Amino acid sequence: MVRNIKAGLALVAVSCAVALSACNPAANTQSGPATNGGTGGGGGFSKTLSGTLKTSGFNPSDEVGKARGDYATKQVAPVTVSMDTTNFDPQKFAAQAASGNVPDLIQVDRSTVDTLADKGLIIPLDQCFSTWGVSPSEYYYPAAIKDVTYNGHVYGVPQFFQASIIIGNKSVMGPAGVTMADLDTSKPDQLIQVAKKMTKQSGGKPTQLGFSPDLPGSSALWLAVFGGKPNDSNGKPTLDDPKNVEALTWMKSIMDAQGGYAKVKSFMDTFDTFGDKNEYVQNQAGAMTWAQWYINVLSSTKDNVKLQATTIKDTSGSVIGFAGGTAFAIPKASKNPSAACAWAVKVTSLDAWMAAGSARAATVAQKHSIMTGLFTGSPVADKAIRDKFVKPSGNADFDQLIATSYDALQHTVSFGGSPVGQQISDALTNAVTVTLTGEKTPQEALKEAQDTAMRAYSQSNLGKNG
Amino acid sequence: MARPRRSPEVQGIRTRKYNPRESLAGYLFISPWIAGLLIFTVISMGWSLVLSFQHFDLSTNIGTPAGFDNYRQIFADPKVGTSLRNTFFYALLAVPLDITVALLLALLLRGVRWGSGLFRTIYYLPKMSPSVATAAVFLLLLNGNEGAINKALGLLHIPGPQWLVDPAWVKPAIVLMSLWGVGGSMVILLAALQGVPPELYEAAAVDGAGRRAQFFRITLPLISPTLFFLVIVNTIGALQVFDQAFLLFYRDGNSNAPDAALFYGVYLYQQAFQQFNFGEAAAMAWVLFVIIMIITVIQITIGNKLVFYEGSSR
Structure with missing residues (x-):
């Protein structure tokens, strides 16, 4: 009996350990046939289109996406377009890459583009742009193009550039004696005092937040405010830069001034961010850092909020138009790179965006809402949409918010891409989190983040080649 | 002293002959599970072990020998x-x-x-x-x-x-x-x-x-x-x-x-x-x-x- 139990337990142990390794994602990676780059290769793009196009990540869930998608699909006829509308999933993509059955076109976060380029998983698009007569540096925001440039080549077709601004709640600011001029990010120490002034607590927990710098989500933005940067122009991590340490020390101070990150985060997690009882309606926040798209969300409660916005400035007083966003990229093993190129260029074209603007304007008219603009990744399209569709709404607060968003676009900035962009972003986010939760000091956290990012960088092809 | 006789059931078990047809049927019944174990566990584990000693390039599906580099990296x-x-x-x-x-x-x-x-x-x-x-x-x-x-x-x-x-x-x-x-x-x-x-x-x-x-x-x-x-x-x-x-x-x-x-x-x-x-x-x-x-x-x-x-x- 003892022997049987022993054998049984040993079997269980071995089985579980075997199952562990069997579930190891890496274990299945080599099971597919070698792809050797597929037909995409170096990017032989043609204007003669045929076959099918499989896209991944683009989701025409609203009228803007639908109008753009429909326009682009019409333009690439007779190509049949099929869409996997789920977000880009690296795990799924890795499995697809290993089996040689990748989508022809993927939509990914811009910080991922250089990583995929460094791994040789996507192809440069310089020839794609020239095939369709598009000058990337002129048609798209230079900052967006910088994000997707690796080793001198453009690897992504940018879409969306929604710069961050500060949206103040006049219903909270007024009683606290705070004006928009006080929310001046070029004076970070003053901002801490302003945040404190607008914060209210009950039983040691915040009931009204003074100022949200959107942490850790917008950490990189605050590095820029302090003149810091997560990586240099070659993509090499610079997370332990003294200016970054200064920025992170400030992030910790402003959170502590409002009760500490843990309590602030728990409080913010209760916000009805997208609902009719959002934090501005409920006066739960004095001022917050938001990308432009949130103005559109707030417009559904336009009659219940009193708002004012301002741009974000660095400590020297210069406006910073800082934004993330997505881009289209073509996998190396794409079976139809020409159609992928054509569709990506067409879906970000002026005509596609104008179709989207028209669709959004119709929706806005139907809902008696406000046209807050579309922020496209292209200054050409942004201007055209603003000129044609963005008119005075009759709500001075929202008109000011919209004008502020467009102001920010005049001053776009980018740190540039990095072959380890995602790892740098993750390491920075982690450093900010562990500092705000008190696990580490800013110096310790950023030193560890730098080590982590450098370890990844040294394994990248760019890092290996100096 | 005479040894006690075994019960007929025990005798039956001990004297039962090996039946290859029965064995084959048994193996056939468990073969789907065996195939699953081999393909999804044993072979996958083997690949995983090989992979742990390689620098694997996803773009080419080619692994180059890495010795103990990966283990050194994680430690x-x-x-x-x-x-x-x-x-x-x-x-x-x-x-x-x-x-x-x-x-x-x-x-x-x-x-x-x-x-x-x-x-x-x-x-x-x-x-x-x-x-x-x-x-x-x-x-x-x-x-x-x-x-x-x-x-x-x-x-x-x-x-x-x-x-x-x-x-x-x-x-x-x-x-x-x-x-x-x-x-x-x-x-x-x-x-x-x-x-x-x-x-x-x-x-x-x-x-x-x-x-x-x-x-x-x-x-x-x-x-x-x-x-x-x-x-x-x-x-x-x-x-x-x-x-x-x-x-x-x-x-x-x-x-x-x-x-x-x-x-x-x-x-x-x-x-x-x-x-x-x-x-x-x-x-x-x-x-x-x-x-x-x-x-x-x-x-x-x-x-x-x-x-x-x-x-x-x-």
């Missing part, structure tokens, strides 16, 4: 140490708690005469609920300011912690979420409890043994093989913890979680599918495999000295 990575410490801490907390709560529930259910099936179902239902749904509920329950758990603690004048943000409370929060699925262990223990012969309790009661003595002298020894089984299986499960931590803290694919929430399985996943370092990820999997093997062998060695097996000399 030089402080996050591997952090994630291992977190995982051990979680296992030390989760396994005893899970078994204790499961045993308490099983003891309660054993005493239920009316509607026991209903209660068994109710307690087992959480085990059936998808992890994603459970995580969504626990995100609300564990909110430090407005969560139901802290509200309940507040009624008792106990200030609740910031479960999901305070590094000191992150792992207990995940353990709490794990206890949601305690029904699995409970059902196994309930079966073991029902296997304890009632006459033993009757005899003990006649001898003047109280409930406490009956529990420690009869119940615990007789269900010790089941407890031992649960300790081993739950330890292995705890060391592989992934979904609870991932869903509570890494569901958006970002890293805005405290280091206290970084578990080995999560970091392995990040290495493979966020950084595409498949060689390192494979090496991490094999290191965990070895750790689990060592812990299991130690548990078996110790367990065999403590566990009471019916019919054994101990």
Whole structure:
């Protein structure tokens, strides 16, 4: 009996350990046939289109996406377009890459583009742009193009550039004696005092937040405010830069001034961010850092909020138009790179965006809402949409918010891409989190983040080649 | 003295001839499982081991020899140490708690005469609920300011912690979420409890043994093989913890979680599918495999000295 139990337990142990390794994602990676780059290769793009196009990540869930998608699909006829509308999933993509059955076109976060380029998983698009007569540096925001440039080549077709601004709640600011001029990010120490002034607590927990710098989500933005940067122009991590340490020390101070990150985060997690009882309606926040798209969300409660916005400035007083966003990229093993190129260029074209603007304007008219603009990744399209569709709404607060968003676009900035962009972003986010939760000091956290990012960088092809 | 004759049944078994056709049928019946084991486990494990000694290039599907580079990399990575410490801490907390709560529930259910099936179902239902749904509920329950758990603690004048943000409370929060699925262990223990012969309790009661003595002298020894089984299986499960931590803290694919929430399985996943370092990820999997093997062998060695097996000399 003892022997049987022993054998049984040993079997269980071995089985579980075997199952562990069997579930190891890496274990299945080599099971597919070698792809050797597929037909995409170096990017032989043609204007003669045929076959099918499989896209991944683009989701025409609203009228803007639908109008753009429909326009682009019409333009690439007779190509049949099929869409996997789920977000880009690296795990799924890795499995697809290993089996040689990748989508022809993927939509990914811009910080991922250089990583995929460094791994040789996507192809440069310089020839794609020239095939369709598009000058990337002129048609798209230079900052967006910088994000997707690796080793001198453009690897992504940018879409969306929604710069961050500060949206103040006049219903909270007024009683606290705070004006928009006080929310001046070029004076970070003053901002801490302003945040404190607008914060209210009950039983040691915040009931009204003074100022949200959107942490850790917008950490990189605050590095820029302090003149810091997560990586240099070659993509090499610079997370332990003294200016970054200064920025992170400030992030910790402003959170502590409002009760500490843990309590602030728990409080913010209760916000009805997208609902009719959002934090501005409920006066739960004095001022917050938001990308432009949130103005559109707030417009559904336009009659219940009193708002004012301002741009974000660095400590020297210069406006910073800082934004993330997505881009289209073509996998190396794409079976139809020409159609992928054509569709990506067409879906970000002026005509596609104008179709989207028209669709959004119709929706806005139907809902008696406000046209807050579309922020496209292209200054050409942004201007055209603003000129044609963005008119005075009759709500001075929202008109000011919209004008502020467009102001920010005049001053776009980018740190540039990095072959380890995602790892740098993750390491920075982690450093900010562990500092705000008190696990580490800013110096310790950023030193560890730098080590982590450098370890990844040294394994990248760019890092290996100096 | 003449040796006793064997019973006809025993004789029948010993003299039964090997039947190749029957064996073939048996093998055919289990062949789908064997094929699955070979393809999805044995061969995959083999590839994983090979991969752990390679620098694997996803764009070409070609691995170049790396020697022990991947293993050196993971031992030089402080996050591997952090994630291992977190995982051990979680296992030390989760396994005893899970078994204790499961045993308490099983003891309660054993005493239920009316509607026991209903209660068994109710307690087992959480085990059936998808992890994603459970995580969504626990995100609300564990909110430090407005969560139901802290509200309940507040009624008792106990200030609740910031479960999901305070590094000191992150792992207990995940353990709490794990206890949601305690029904699995409970059902196994309930079966073991029902296997304890009632006459033993009757005899003990006649001898003047109280409930406490009956529990420690009869119940615990007789269900010790089941407890031992649960300790081993739950330890292995705890060391592989992934979904609870991932869903509570890494569901958006970002890293805005405290280091206290970084578990080995999560970091392995990040290495493979966020950084595409498949060689390192494979090496991490094999290191965990070895750790689990060592812990299991130690548990078996110790367990065999403590566990009471019916019919054994101990």
